[in-house]
Amino acid sequence: MRRINFYLVRSVISGSAVALLLLTLLDWVFAFLAEIDSVGRGHYGLAQALLFTLYTEPQRMYTLFPTAVLIGTLLSLGNLAAHSELIAIRALGVSVTGVVKAALAAGILMVVVALPFGEWVAPAAARSGQAFKLAAESGQQLIREGNDIWARDGDRYIHIEHVLPGRRLLDVNVYTISPAGRMRFALHATSAHYGDHAWVLQGVSETHFGVGQIGVQHLEKQMMPALISPKLFDLLDTRPGEMTLPALAQYVVYLKRNHLDAARYELSFWQRFTTPLSALVMLILAIPFVFGSQRSGGAGQRLFIGIVVGIGFYFLNRLSAQVGLVFGLAPLLSAMLPLGIFLFGGLFALRRFQ
Structure with missing residues (x-):
């Protein structure tokens, strides 16, 4: 048997x-x-x-x-x-x-x-x-690890923690670096969505790094035309599979x-x-x-x-x-x-x- x-x-x-x-x-x-x-x-x-x-x-x-x-x-x-x-x-x-x-x-x-x-x-x-x-x-440099996405656009480095259907993003960070490698500008938005040919960022905190001083500004909403191309959004969408x-x-x-x-x-x-x-x-x-x-x-x-x-x-x-x-x-x-x-x-x- x-x-x-x-x-x-x-x-x-x-x-x-x-x-x-x-x-x-x-x-x-x-x-x-x-x-x-x-x-x-x-x-x-x-x-x-x-x-x-x-x-x-x-x-x-x-x-x-x-x-x-x-x-x-x-x-x-x-x-x-x-x-x-x-x-x-x-x-x-x-x-x-x-x-x-x-x-x-x-x-x-x-x-x-x-x-x-x-x-x-x-x-x-x-x-x-x-x-x-x-x-x-x-043609962008992209790194994806789990839900996190890093992208480079010139002197800007973009970090997104979550990409949701409907062209929505959660916890967006944008860092601008000078040619000398020094941080010039940092932005954090709790969420973002695409509409009217631009990204609408909400819950925005901006930090400007000057010579010997740091400036912080809080905005309820901000428009940003260039963040991530909406044509690429379907590829960035977090797929369950x-x-x-x-x-x-x-x-x-x-x-x-x-x-x-x-x-x-x-x-x-x-x-x-x-x-x-x-x-x-x-x-x-x-x-x-x-x-x-x-x-x-x-x-x-x-x-x-x-x-x-x-x-x-x-x-x-x-x-x-x-x-x-x-x-x-x-x-x-x-x-x-x-x-x-x-x-x-x-x-x-x-x-x-x-």
């Missing part, structure tokens, strides 16, 4: 790995083709587009993980069924429940490997990719504490848990299709079924998220609803083979 379980686990893992590799290559090709539209902006050329898609591919790869598990399980176990190996395994006394347990063991092993990759490697790579693209398109789970949790608390809309980020927070869980649900969902087509249907049919189910789950997941944001549903409910529907369908289908 131990050898049989090991054989099933190895088959599921190898099949899922191959499926993930093929899906990733296909996704990268489409991502690169889509990125060609941005070629020609500033210093952003084909080589930069290629590098950018390589930076951001780990994030998309993690998103494809559940679908790859579904397709890989269908093909690997389907191949065993096509060669009558599943019939022999069941003849040895292994029940459908035993096959499901072996498949889930394989899924848990894959999740253990994929989870650190999706929570640390992929967000860090995506942040680096966005910073690289932003620097290439704008570029944040680790702890950083995302802290950011949700920060937004709620400042009475800002946190639904988008809270939904992404709960979706971080549903991604690995959905891989296990895809495993459960694949088993009935494998046993239901032991005598009929080949690899092509199983591949088609896997693609259809995977696409269905993807679109239902997206639909649930959008509907939840539009109608103000609880983010936890929006994130878990597609998972619950497919889990119920998989368990219901498995009852036919008990």
Whole structure:
């Protein structure tokens, strides 16, 4: 029994790995083709587009993980069924429940490997990719670390702690340095938003450093035409996918504490848990299709079924998220609803083979 379980686990893992590799290559090709539209902006050329898609591919790869598990399980176990190996395994006394347990063991092993990759490697790579693209398109020197952004514009150094949707900034600092390296001017604004072709800074404190004296001025509001180009704002926007789970949790608390809309980020927070869980649900969902087509249907049919189910789950997941944001549903409910529907369908289908 131990050898049989090991054989099933190895088959599921190898099949899922191959499926993930093929899906990733296909996704990268489409991502690169889509990125060609941005070629020609500033210093952003084909080589930069290629590098950018390589930076951001780990994030998309993690998103494809559940679908790859579904397709890989269908093909690997389907191949065993096509060669009558599943019939022999069941003849040895292994029940459908035993096959499901072996498949889930394989899924848990894959999740253990994929989870650190999706929570640390992929967000860090995506942040680096966005910073690289932003620097290439704008020509500005930019450094991004988590939510913090540093930018240089001539003799000015701009530090932004939080970039929010709707062209809003929080905790903005502008430092002007003389050619000799001496601080000439410092500005702090509690918030800023873009409107009327200029940035409107609120809660402003200005500090002027003169020879032997320092002048401080407080303003309720101030206009600043040149801060950050609004054309680059979409790239500067803090994306949930570029944040680790702890950083995302802290950011949700920060937004709620400042009475800002946190639904988008809270939904992404709960979706971080549903991604690995959905891989296990895809495993459960694949088993009935494998046993239901032991005598009929080949690899092509199983591949088609896997693609259809995977696409269905993807679109239902997206639909649930959008509907939840539009109608103000609880983010936890929006994130878990597609998972619950497919889990119920998989368990219901498995009852036919008990």
